[in-house]
Amino acid sequence: xxxxxxxxxxxxxxxxxxxxxxxxxxxxxxxxxxxxxxxxxxxxxxxxxxxxxxxxxxxxxxxxxxxxxxxxxxxxxxxxxxxxxxxxxxxxxxxxxxxxxxxxxxxxxxxxxxxxxxxxxxxxxxxxxxxxxxxxxxxxxxxxxxxxxxxxxxxxxxxxxxxxxxxxxxxxxxxxxxxxxxxxxxxxxxxxxxxxxxxxxxxxxxxxxxxxxxxxxxxxxxxxxxxxxxxxxxxxxxxxxxxxxxxxxxxxxxxxxxxxxxxxxxxxxxxxxxxxxxxxxxxxxxxxxxxxxxxxxxxxxxxxxxxxxxxxxxxxxxxxxxxxxxxxxxxxxxxxxxxxxxxxxxxxxxxxxxxxxxxxxxxxxxxxxxxxxxxxxxxxxxxxxxxxxxxxxxxxxxxxxxxxxxxxx
Numbered sequence: 001x002x003x004x005x006x007x008x009x010x011x012x013x014x015x016x017x018x019x020x021x022x023x024x025x026x027x028x029x030x031x032x033x034x035x036x037x038x039x040x041x042x043x044x045x046x047x048x049x050x051x052x053x054x055x056x057x058x059x060x061x062x063x064x065x066x067x068x069x070x071x072x073x074x075x076x077x078x079x080x081x082x083x084x085x086x087x088x089x090x091x092x093x094x095x096x097x098x099x100x101x102x103x104x105x106x107x108x109x110x111x112x113x114x115x116x117x118x119x120x121x122x123x124x125x126x127x128x129x130x131x132x133x134x135x136x137x138x139x140x141x142x143x144x145x146x147x148x149x150x151x152x153x154x155x156x157x158x159x160x161x162x163x164x165x166x167x168x169x170x171x172x173x174x175x176x177x178x179x180x181x182x183x184x185x186x187x188x189x190x191x192x193x194x195x196x197x198x199x200x201x202x203x204x205x206x207x208x209x210x211x212x213x214x215x216x217x218x219x220x221x222x223x224x225x226x227x228x229x230x231x232x233x234x235x236x237x238x239x240x241x242x243x244x245x246x247x248x249x250x251x252x253x254x255x256x257x258x259x260x261x262x263x264x265x266x267x268x269x270x271x272x273x274x275x276x277x278x279x280x281x282x283x284x285x286x287x288x289x290x291x292x293x294x295x296x297x298x299x300x301x302x303x304x305x306x307x308x309x310x311x312x313x314x315x316x317x318x319x320x321x322x323x324x325x326x327x328x329x330x331x332x333x334x335x336x337x338x339x340x341x342x343x344x345x346x347x348x349x350x351x352x353x354x355x356x357x358x359x360x361x362x363x364x365x366x367x368x369x370x371x372x373x374x375x376x377x378x379x380x381x382x383x384x385x386x387x388x389x390x391x392x393x394x395x396x397x398x399x400x401x402x403x404x405x406x407x408x409x
Contacts, residue, residue, distance in 0.1 A: 061395040063382045064347055065334075067374050072324045074362035074369060077270065080238040082314035084229035085302075086202050091225060092118060093195040095218040098211055105209050108308070109200040109228070116198035116225060118217065123196055127189035134182035141179055144172035204230035205311065229312040234305045236269060236281060238318045239296035251322060257286060267301050268319040277316075279304050324362060328370040334382045335368065342368075345388050347379040347396055355390050 100117035103109055147168040154160045207227035211217055217225065240248060254260035266280035281303035290297045301318060303310065335342050335358070342360060345353040358373030374380065379396065381388065388394070 059351070059393045059395045060384065060387075061397050062384045062388075064379045064396040064398065065331075065382055067376055067378045067380060068329055069326045069376045070329055072327050072329070072362070072364045072367075072369055074322050074324060074364055076244070076320045076322065077317045078238040078240070078320070080236045080269070080301075080316050080318045082310055082312065082316065083235050083237065084204060084231040084312045085233045085235060086204065086228075086230035087312055088201050088204075088228045088230075089224035090115065090198065090201075090228055091219065091221070092116075092198065092217045093219055094118060094123065094192050096120075096122065096196065096216070098213055098215045098217055101209060101213050103206050103209075105206055105226075107206050109203065109206060111200055111203045113200045114197055115200055115206070118196040118198070120193055120196040123189065123193040127186065127193050130182065130185040130189040134179065134186050137175065137178040137182040141172070141175035144168065144175040148172050198225070200228060202228060202230045203232075204228045205308070207312075227312075231305050231308060231311060234303050234310045234312075236301045236303060236316070236318055237298055238301075239291075239294065239298055241296050242290065245297055248320070248322070261286070265321055267321075269301075269303055270317040270319055272315055276319075277303065277310070281318075322362065324369050327361070328374060328376060329364075330358065330368045330370050330374070330380065331382065332363075332366055332368055334380050334385065336385050344374060345381040345385050346374055347381065347394075351393050351396055352391050353381060353388050353394060355388075 096118040098116060099119050101115070102113075102117070103115045109115060148165070151160060151165040151168050155162050155165045205228070207229065209226050210223045211225050249257070249260060252260045252263045254263055261283060264283050266282060269277040269279075269281060271277055281301040283299060283301045285300040287298040330344060335344055337343075341357050343355050343357050346356050348354045356373050358368070359371040360368045361371045362369040381394065381396075
């Protein structure tokens with residue numbers, strides 16, 4: 001190649017000499033220098049090596065796994081409030097000063113046990129007065145009977161007029177009615193006297209004592225004397241939104257809601273400290289309508305409370321279990337969140353990736369349970385998805401560990 005270039009340059013120079021012969025010497029010398037410089041530059045360019053075309057980088061090697069299905073149980077937790085099966089406000093039924101308080105706050109009492117005593121003296125006096133009125137009415141009845149007995153033969157013998165006997169009989173009936181009224185007054189006085197001793201209507205635990213000894217109490221008081229809670233069983237109330245209620249209701253067998261309640265599994269109760277209550281509960285009541293304000297429906301579960309660990313006013317969370325049969329299982333690490341949606345990268349033809357949105361119906365451990373967006377048998381990219389783009393080619397690598405997790409779960 002060097003010799004060929006040299007020969008060509010020689011030919012060019014000879015040709016230029018012949019062409020420049022008629023030109024005067026100074027001008028000829030300048031033109032010759034310019035031409036020689038151009039020829040040298042062309043020769044150097046033609047001899048330099050040609051640049052090589054850059055090769056494309058190989059596609060990234062990323063782990064993939066096959067989407068599998070399985071039966072999974074998920075759990076939903078709902079804030080709950082706890083109440084005793086019976087919560088009773090203890091209120092006075094008569095007015096008076098509070099003479100005695102027989103129990104302390106938080107004490108357990110049995111049904112019928114005395115807990116308060118109101119000053120009974122005014123009511124005992126009222127009872128004595130009613131008894132006296134009764135005795136007077138009984139005496140008046142006796143006098144009326146004597147008068148009737150006296151006039152009856154006299155009227156028969158036509159000694160006195162029939163009018164007097166009728167008057168005597170009417171007086172007798174009035175006296176008899178007065179006795180009934182007096183007896184009613186005695187009964188009322190006895191009831192009011194009995195109200196001065198306030199007894200526990202049910203067995204349970206005493207709440208706060210809002211009235212102390214010596215306080216003046218009345219049935220019209222805004223605040224009750226105390227509250228009594230029967231907590232041998234407790235009712236736990238929680239709310240389900242419309243969407244959760246529909247999914248919860250559709251999952252279990254039964255033509256009616258009552259039938260479905262019979263097939264509901266037991267529920268767990270998480271206490272305020274996060275620990276799980278030892279006893280399982282049973283859902284037994286669902287409210288008849290949704291709350292228009294919250295858009296939720298109230299559900300009640302009953303838990304046994306033999307040791308009295310739960311009290312009215314406690315809070316916690318009810319944990320419901322939901323069974324998902326043949327659910328699609330995808331590791332959470334294989335998903336990416338974008339604009340309130342969750343996506344996975346599925347492997348398409350020619351090892352190209354396709355970004356697919358998925359619908360999540362639950363979480364089990366480190367996996368999502370998916371309703372749609374992918375199907376069983378699809379291959380998805382497990383990691384490195386933050387650097388992928390739609391249609392990008394990858395070198396799929398079978399991830400034994402991850403795939404085993406997906407299939408096992």
